Amino acid sequence: MKGWILDIYPDIKKGKMVIWFRAKKHCYKIEVDYDSVFYMKSDKKGLRQAEKYYEKKDFRTERVRRITDLYSRKEEELLKVYPGKVFDPRDQLQAFKFFKGFKNKEFYNVDIPLDQRYLIEKEIKPMSILKKKRGWVDLEDERVIDYSKPDLRTIYLGVSTEEKKSKRRKESRMKALTIGDETLNEDEVSLLQRLNRKLKRKDPDVILTRGGDEFLVPYLAHRAELNEVGLKLGREAALHPSKEGSWYESYGRVVYRPPSYPLKGRIHIDMENSFLYKKGGLDGLIEASRLSRVPVQRLCRRSPGSLINAMEVKEALKNDYLIPWKKNLSEDFKSTIDLLKADRGGHILEPKVGVHEEVIKLDFASMYPSIIDKYNLSPETLGCTCGEDRKVPELDYPVCKKEEGIIPKVVKPLIRRRQKYKKLSKKNERFEKRADVLKWLLVTCFGYTGYKKARFNCIEVHESITAYAREIFLDTVDTAQKMDFEVLHGIVDSLWLKGEKDKIAPFIEEVGKNTRLELEEEGIYSWIAFLPRLSDGIGVPNRYYGILEDEIEMKGIAAVRADTPRFFKGLQKSLLEKMKDAETGSELTQMIEELLDIIRSRWIRLRSRDVEPNKLLFTKTASKRVDEYLTVNEIKSALYQYKEMSFRRKPGQTVTFLVTDSKSKDENEKVKVGLKELSSQDYDVEYYEDILFRISEEILIALGYDRNKIEKTVERSRT
């Protein structure tokens, strides 16, 4: 039988692995045996004690000598335990009493998801074409780029309730159901029955929802139960036990993770709860699943960083390392954005404030992963004595020259595959999607080396990467200056230069020779404005706007910040749209009156209450519960009003509000939440006026107009 593994998960009760195997047309459920072996380390007495304990449970044990983990190099005596079935070894809490705590005992290979372990040990990939005879044979090499793919049947599922979306809850009656591109309006019972029939007839492999984890799946289950309809969303009626929603703190910011509702025999992708689906679609998920051996249904809810970790686990197991039980391991990894903000070392060259013409932008392609790859940086390669003559700059750690480390092994294929997909992406969109997912995996692989709750964190590796990056950056700036370029700004892996265009190619070649990394030309700005900090006029890294190859590029300004109300984003964008007409810096200076006119007309609209209140709404993330805020600020007031309307908002979730009286100390007067009926009579004109001038200053400061000057000019010409 030939086909693809669609989904796989353990059935602990039965002691089997469940596999949903997708053949050419149909999908079959297969249950297979799997012995989830694990290891234990202890002193002599502890090992004897454990042998007795596991024998009583009918587990076979054996003494073996193994290298215990990535960081140690000597073999030790261990107890290898064979449960003889699928056993969740995390279920060691029972043993806790017997062993009088786990003192003197270390466990290995106990906290790796069993689906992934099974796939790695059997040397097969999910979503790869397999042959099943007595055992499994994977018919496709991992390195293949243009692999076969099952013809997955995908269906979209949506619902509308009697209450509008922002107010719906599980008590709301169902009004209509969308299945694929068809929307049905009937009474609730017939809708549920129709859904069952449709799913049976179409037999989809993938169900896509918007908010299925947060609302739709538990909602449908609830409505079906209420109406006594036996709903079958998966290929089996039962749902997996769900994980409840949770919130966790990362970098001082509270992040909410919705609950998850995977289905049995069918993949449920909640498009709103899947970062990787948003970036790479189903093609991207399949690529990541094949590379990490994490099944798509579980993978789609994970962050790119936790996949990097899964890939490291895969490489470590393939290389016969054991994986120590990490009790404080967090799968709720920092969000990708936090990782990008994480300290990347101090290699920044302050920008030269003001407007510059004909500026060249150059980038190192995937700089951090390339450093890991080219310089073989990994926990087990650092400190190896064979690398005495190859030391990390500044830090002087020797690095192994003979064997490639686990992290480079993970990173290298990601870099190579992405390059190949990028070249192919013009031919076929699915290659583009795969390249996009790989990009996000590459972006996060550096941050996790320094994250203490990650499995293979190693602060020395983290430091070594930044040390190399700093050396490469400074060396490149030096080369640029030697070749008569003026360096206007530089930040980590990007450079903004002024100089002769025909010297770019020789410069790139020289840098490649010196650093072993590839520098790429991003393009040329007809002009670019680097912006200062308003308090003291010093240049701010990565805050600028300009015209790069006929496109507006903006970084770090209000128009691209998530929490800016739409009215002000619109203001900055229309200023820049106008500025796009200027081909040179002096043309830009000449258009100041027209720019002030744009600001003036928006200001007049704001003052005469002619702005739709929806466009002035702030969306902010609550970091605490309403009663935990000590002073009455905007967020507390918003939370208070949500609560009054019986809408629960947890820390990490967002609140949306209009500022109605910014000076008020009363929760009901300070703001008005977006759920309520809003009128243009509600907003606090003075408060929003102040924002308008600040937002305008951020742009016009490059032309010598600060807030005072803007305000005066705008107001004067009105009278």
Ligand SMILES: [Zn+2]
């Ligand atoms: Zn070595």
